[in-house]
Amino acid sequence: MTIRTIVVGGTSGIGYAIACRIAAASTSHTVLISGRTKPTNIPHPNIEFRPLDATSMRQIKSYTNTLKSSNPAPVLDFLVMSQGIMSTAPRTEVPGEGIDRKMALHYYGKQLLIKELLPLMSPTARVLIVYDGWLGSPEKLIWEDLDLKDPGRYSLKRAADHCTSMMDGMVQVWAREQERKGDEVKRSFVHAYPGGVNTDLLRDVVPSWLQGAVKTVGGVVLTSPDTCAERLLKGTEECVELGRAWSNIDNKGRVLKGKAVWTEEQMDKVATHTWETVDKALAGTG
Numbered sequence: 001m002t003i004r005t006i007v008v009g010g011t012s013g014i015g016y017a018i019a020c021r022i023a024a025a026s027t028s029h030t031v032l033i034s035g036r037t038k039p040t041n042i043p044h045p046n047i048e049f050r051p052l053d054a055t056s057m058r059q060i061k062s063y064t065n066t067l068k069s070s071n072p073a074p075v076l077d078f079l080v081m082s083q084g085i086m087s088t089a090p091r092t093e094v095p096g097e098g099i100d101r102k103m104a105l106h107y108y109g110k111q112l113l114i115k116e117l118l119p120l121m122s123p124t125a126r127v128l129i130v131y132d133g134w135l136g137s138p139e140k141l142i143w144e145d146l147d148l149k150d151p152g153r154y155s156l157k158r159a160a161d162h163c164t165s166m167m168d169g170m171v172q173v174w175a176r177e178q179e180r181k182g183d184e185v186k187r188s189f190v191h192a193y194p195g196g197v198n199t200d201l202l203r204d205v206v207p208s209w210l211q212g213a214v215k216t217v218g219g220v221v222l223t224s225p226d227t228c229a230e231r232l233l234k235g236t237e238e239c240v241e242l243g244r245a246w247s248n249i250d251n252k253g254r255v256l257k258g259k260a261v262w263t264e265e266q267m268d269k270v271a272t273h274t275w276e277t278v279d280k281a282l283a284g285t286g
Contacts, residue, residue, distance in 0.1 A: 001046060003067075003074035004029040008054055008113060009083030011035030013199035014130055017229035018080050023047045032074070034063070035083065054083045055094050055104045057112055057281040064116035076121045081110045082130035091154045098286020099277060100159060103147065106131060107163040108281070111170055111274050126188045127174070128236050129167060132160070133191035133248035134256060136168035138266050146273045167191055168248065169262050169270040175245035176267065188240045188247070192232050195251025198222035223251065 009015035010033030023031040023044035034052040140161040235253020280286035
């Protein structure tokens with residue numbers, strides 16, 4: 001079967017729930033899930049796993065090159081990216097690439113995946129990025145230090161603000177590039193805010209003796225990954241039906257109103273910075 005859906009970050013949590021839902025509904029094609037560790041349970045025969053360390057631009061490039069050279073090559077209808085990490089570590093660069101690990105996973109790697117997989121996408125493909133489509137704004141950016149190389153400027157909150165905000169900008173950049181191609185391309189780019197979801201992300205920051213209690217409480221007050229997956233998939237389809245080239249949706253799948261429409265100058269600055277940073281990482285000069 002041909003690969004028509006790729007879910008990066010699909011080995012657990014929201015991404016895994018999304019992959020399982022798509023696989024169950026689309027049994028005639030393969031759903032490829034990728035992440036660091038193969039899930040212990042793959043419940044559908046049309047789910048395939050391939051490992052990927054999505055913090056590394058070089059590993060992402062190798063992964064996409066393999067996909068593009070495969071026979072038959074995928075014809076993608078859907079690219080979902082939900083990879084993420086919750087960590088209190090200070091700025092920690094990916095060895096030889098010069099990008100903070102958290103920012104590489106949450107932002108730069110996702111842009112490289114889109115860029116490299118775009119030639120495989122159908123004219124009506126959907127791209128769903130599960131990160132934080134709610135809180136981003138161009139006003140939160142330090143424009144002269146977008147990748148927060150200056151140690152005096154780096155903080156966990158600022159790194160999150162930059163990734164969230166630049167993601168908003170690039171969603172609009174991708175939509176702009178698509179619209180320039182004319183009516184033959186009708187792809188949709190969606191940046192989603194999942195809200196509080198009962199996943200395993202807290203395992204890296206909560207002491208082991210507290211994890212059982214956190215999991216129990218989370219099951220009561222947080223949304224399940226499957227419910228979140230259902231809402232985000234429904235919201236993405238509604239954006240497609242409305243003909244929206246780009247959208248930000250909330251944890252119910254509703255289009256977020258009042259999101260800033262970026263100026264051409266703002267979009268160009270973020271896009272230029274993104275590709276310069278990624279190119280340096282690929283060349284080992286970051």
